[in-house]
Every structure is written in structure tokens, then in C-alpha cells.
Amino acid sequence: MSIYITLTPESAPELVTATVTQVAELLSGGGIAVLAAEHGYIYACNAFDIEAVNEIHTLRGDPNFTAMQVMVGGTEVLTGLARDFDTEMKSLADSFWPGLLTIALMPQNALVWDLGDHGELSEFVVRIPDREFLRAVAKATGPIAVASAAIAGQGASSQIDFVPAHESSIAIYVDEGELPAGPASTLIRRAILGKPGGLEIARLGAISQAEIAAIVPTIAVAVN
Helix, strand or coil: CCCCEEEECCCCCHHHHHHHHHEEEEEEEECCCCEEEEEEEEEEEEECHHHHHHHHHHHCCCCCCCCEEEEEEEEHHHHHHHHCCCCHHHHHHHHCCCCEEEEEEEEECCCCCCCCCCCCCCCCECCCCCCHHHHHHHHHHHHEEEEEEECCCCCCCHHHHHCCHHHHHEEEEEEECCCCCCCCCCCEEEECCCCCEEEEEEEECCCHHHHHHHHHHHHEECCC
């Protein structure tokens, strides 16, 4: 049976800390959590737990070879995950994390995970969330794989009551109330994988082209 916990801005720090620990333990044990991101509820699991990742894809009805996003609690873990977290990428991360900047990086060759793409994609997307509780979970757990808690192709659920999942599939729900609407994250990737530089904006979102260009003047905008 799922665990339900409600957190509010007035929640005691001891409750928040205990809930972070409980979520981290459940994710480490193979569970799936429903947590609040900036503008919608998400499914979250240990990024290295292939069974939990696959279960989330099943809950969402994702097409085959759909990769989940990764969230981390700090940039220090990226050297172990990615082989191209270079000076430009780090400058962007330092400027806009935690927040709605997503970057695409090449995984370390020795990394063993499957985010839903059967390990075939040569890049993964990652960010540090601005939502304090979610960030604390990622810091306590290590990298987490996340996806919008909604049927594939539908908008994110702003209220936890509208999350489409069988209770038996979810280890814990953490309700932080109704979440505000807002833009998607801005996505940065390399035009040519494995080649230094050549960064481009693959998706404009919460962070503008001008804000990105102030950090990386050579940034381009991908032509779709």
C-alpha cells in the first residue's frame, strides 16, 4: 500500500528531513515516488534501477526507446556520469542551476544504466531542480530518473490527485499542493557529439536565448 505524505511551507523541518530520508530509502529499494517538480508532478526512481525505470514507462504508456530525464542534487556527480561536462557546460550549470536548464551530455563509457532507450542513445539529459524537496531527494539518493506523472503526450498533473497510476505501483506520494503553471526547461546540447564547443539551444523555455548567450556568446539555435 502506498504511503501518502503532505508537505506545506509550514511543515516542520524535522518532517521534511524525515520524508526525504523515507523517499530516498524507498527509491534505493526499487520503489517509485510521485514528487513535485517546478510545474507538475513527476514519477521518480533510482536512475540505475532498470525495473523501476521500465515500470514508469509502462505507467505512462511511453513509446519504445523513450529515455527518461535525470535529476541530480549537485554538479559534483556529473564527472562520474558524463564525459563532456566541460567548461562551457559547467558555466551554464553554475549560472542557471538549480533551475529550468536541461543539458544533454554523453554518458561515461563504463556507465551501466538503461533510461528506457536500451542503452543505445549516446546522450542523456540532466538538470538540478529548483524545487527544494526534490533536490534534497536527488542529493540523498544519487541520480534519479524522472518523467512527468501523466500519460505520454498529455500535460503534467498540477495536482497529485490527478496523477494516473495504480496505487500498487507507487511506493510513496509526497503532496506539496497545487503547483503553478510555467514554461518547460531550456535544453542545451552539442550540435556534434564528441566535439568540444558547438553548443546549441535545442528547446527554448524558461531561460531565454539572450540569457544563455550572455554566458556562452557562441551559442546557436537548432533549426527544427
